[in-house]
Amino acid sequence: MKGRVLIIAGSDSGGGAGIQADIKAVSAMGAYAATAVTAVTVQDTTCVHAVHDVPPDIIRRQIEVVLDDIGADAIKIGMVGSVAAGEAILAGLADAPGVPVIVDPVLVATSGDSLGRGEVADFLREQLIPLASVVTPNLPELEALSGLKLGGDETIKKAAKALLDLGAQAVLAKGGHGDGQTLTDLLVEADGKAVTFENQRIATMSTHGTGCTLSSALAAGIAQDMPLSKATGRAIAYVHEAIASAPGFGRGHGPVNHLVRSSFSD
Ligand SMILES: Nc1ncnc2c1ncn2[C@@H]1O[C@H](COP(=O)(O)OP(=O)(O)OP(=O)(O)O)[C@@H](O)[C@H]1O
Numbered sequence: 001m002k003g004r005v006l007i008i009a010g011s012d013s014g015g016g017a018g019i020q021a022d023i024k025a026v027s028a029m030g031a032y033a034a035t036a037v038t039a040v041t042v043q044d045t046t047c048v049h050a051v052h053d054v055p056p057d058i059i060r061r062q063i064e065v066v067l068d069d070i071g072a073d074a075i076k077i078g079m080v081g082s083v084a085a086g087e088a089i090l091a092g093l094a095d096a097p098g099v100p101v102i103v104d105p106v107l108v109a110t111s112g113d114s115l116g117r118g119e120v121a122d123f124l125r126e127q128l129i130p131l132a133s134v135v136t137p138n139l140p141e142l143e144a145l146s147g148l149k150l151g152g153d154e155t156i157k158k159a160a161k162a163l164l165d166l167g168a169q170a171v172l173a174k175g176g177h178g179d180g181q182t183l184t185d186l187l188v189e190a191d192g193k194a195v196t197f198e199n200q201r202i203a204t205m206s207t208h209g210t211g212c213t214l215s216s217a218l219a220a221g222i223a224q225d226m227p228l229s230k231a232t233g234r235a236i237a238y239v240h241e242a243i244a245s246a247p248g249f250g251r252g253h254g255p256v257n258h259l260v261r262s263s264f265s266d
């Protein structure tokens, strides 16, 4: 096992997204997963039924004790949930100077339900994205965070650049919500480097938690000292295979197969 990832995110009772997806993805990459739970969602493949926020001091203390005892080679942030939770996370990050932070700016679940109110988007933009080594928005999140209307490759690049201008070192704009048969994920770095990753769209309902899975697999690669584009390529290939072999559970957007193949962890 190589690489320690501290995951700061919400729990998904359905097991396909959130902390549960994060732990499975990090483990599938051969890294170690520790967690700080920000919220407990009552969720299945159809919708988010309820959200229970974890008290901010408990979020802060989970981060503190994990960093103090186990340590972390990368920190992945998923569902923040509230500004108070965001402030607890920010305080916790002060204990981990120099540790790469991967921010998945979770605002809406695959089912369309909100996982962060408007002020959470402002908090992400103003406080967490500036600290990020990589931000991994989907297209609606990129639009909300950049304030730019997206309408094609050039506007996606421009919006990604707007997040770099906030201070993020890299942006991975995920293309799952795009049109067409080919899905394009775009990685842009602050030094101007840009790489695109293209995949055929799989005709499936099993895309619950694909974003969480991708950002956690990416965080694992970064924790394992992989170069950013290599870690991104492995994470995207992993998610693609995990979607392709999804078990088809649930009545809505079903989970992917996180344990699709053991060689990802080699
Ligand atoms: N139907 C699909 N076929 C193949 N790849 C897909 C499909 N849907 C999403 N992906 C891939 O999954 C990854 C996650 O992208 P997506 O834009 O769906 O994230 P997301 O909206 O944050 O996910 P979620 O909110 O469901 O967790 C990307 O690499 C994307 O290209």
Ligand SMILES: Cc1ncc(CO)c(N)n1
Pocket (backbone or CB within 6 Å): 009, 010, 011, 012, 017, 018, 019, 041, 043, 078, 079, 106, 108, 109, 110, 115, 208, 209, 210, 211, 212
């Ligand atoms: C707890 C949680 N975090 C993130 C997502 C985004 O997929 C979700 N559905 N649930």
